[in-house]
Amino acid sequence: MNPDGTGLMVFFGNQHPNVVMIDAKPIPGTRKVVASFSPGHGRTEHAGAIAIIDPDQGPDAKDMARTITKGHNYRDPYPLSENLFLVATNHAIELIDDLGNSTVLWSMPADWRTGRMCVHEPRPLAAREKEYVMALQRPPSMIEPFANVPDLIDFPRDIQPLLDKYCVACHDYDASPRGGPMSGGLIFSGDHGPMFSHSYYNLTISGQYIDGRNLRKSD
Numbered sequence: 001m002n003p004d005g006t007g008l009m010v011f012f013g014n015q016h017p018n019v020v021m022i023d024a025k026p027i028p029g030t031r032k033v034v035a036s037f038s039p040g041h042g043r044t045e046h047a048g049a050i051a052i053i054d055p056d057q058g059p060d061a062k063d064m065a066r067t068i069t070k071g072h073n074y075r076d077p078y079p080l081s082e083n084l085f086l087v088a089t090n091h092a093i094e095l096i097d098d099l100g101n102s103t104v105l106w107s108m109p110a111d112w113r114t115g116r117m118c119v120h121e122p123r124p125l126a127a128r129e130k131e132y133v134m135a136l137q138r139p140p141s142m143i144e145p146f147a148n149v150p151d152l153i154d155f156p157r158d159i160q161p162l163l164d165k166y167c168v169a170c171h172d173y174d175a176s177p178r179g180g181p182m183s184g185g186l187i188f189s190g191d192h193g194p195m196f197s198h199s200y201y202n203l204t205i206s207g208q209y210i211d212g213r214n215l216r217k218s219d
């Protein structure tokens with residue numbers, strides 16, 4: 001992508017399924033990047049093999065990605081130079097080189113290794129110059145409506161206020177004199193769940209949308 005946000009294009013790997021390529025960082029002084037290649041749909045916290053990608057042969061040349069670690073338990077590579085990278089493993093920060101040799105720089109004390117605590121995103125603390133980001137050189141533009149295009153119904157803006165007014169008194173988390181909590185097992189608050197608002201999700205699972213075929217059916 002250009003520094004002004006234009007010209008977005010595939011850098012590498014769009015044709016290569018079964019690996020999640022993530023946490024890519026440019027390697028200073030080169031055109032290469034370092035990234036985590038996490039197998040399958042990705043593992044916990046994107047743990048994967050660390051790979052160096054050279055874009056010179058185009059985005060589909062698989063050979064241009066070279067895996068440098070032996071296992072798949074590394075995450076968040078940070079390039080210090082062309083050959084040296086900081087990486088996190090579950091409980092340690094390691095320094096690896098481009099041949100896969102590794103040195104443990106820091107290891108989590110045993111009594112911290114409870115629950116699911118993991119090490120993340122190692123970074124050097126040395127001060128460095130900030131990248132020049134074009135988008136930050138001026139104030140943000142306000143979003144403006146497209147001219148001559150009819151407005152669309154927007155669920156949070158247009159529907160949720162109706163649910164707030166007529167429904168949440170009984171369909172919310174809390175007990176209410178009118179019948180809550182969760183009358184009929186449904187919540188119509190506008191709070192967000194993992195993907196949608198509770199109201200949108202609950203209206204969907206309770207089959208409250210029509211699809212234009214006179215069916216009480218949601219997708």
Ligand code: HEC
Pocket residue numbers: 163166167168169170171178179183184185186206208
């Ligand atoms: C005064 C309290 C109250 C209000 C206000 C209310 N509901 Fe309900 N709602 C209930 C109760 C109680 C049930 C459970 C009825 C049952 O299980 O027989 C219910 C059940 C439902 C169901 C499940 C029905 C089914 O057939 O599965 C839907 C959908 C629903 N309500 C939607 C709404 C919507 C949308 C609004 C606002 C427009 C609303 N409700 C407002 C009390 C209320």
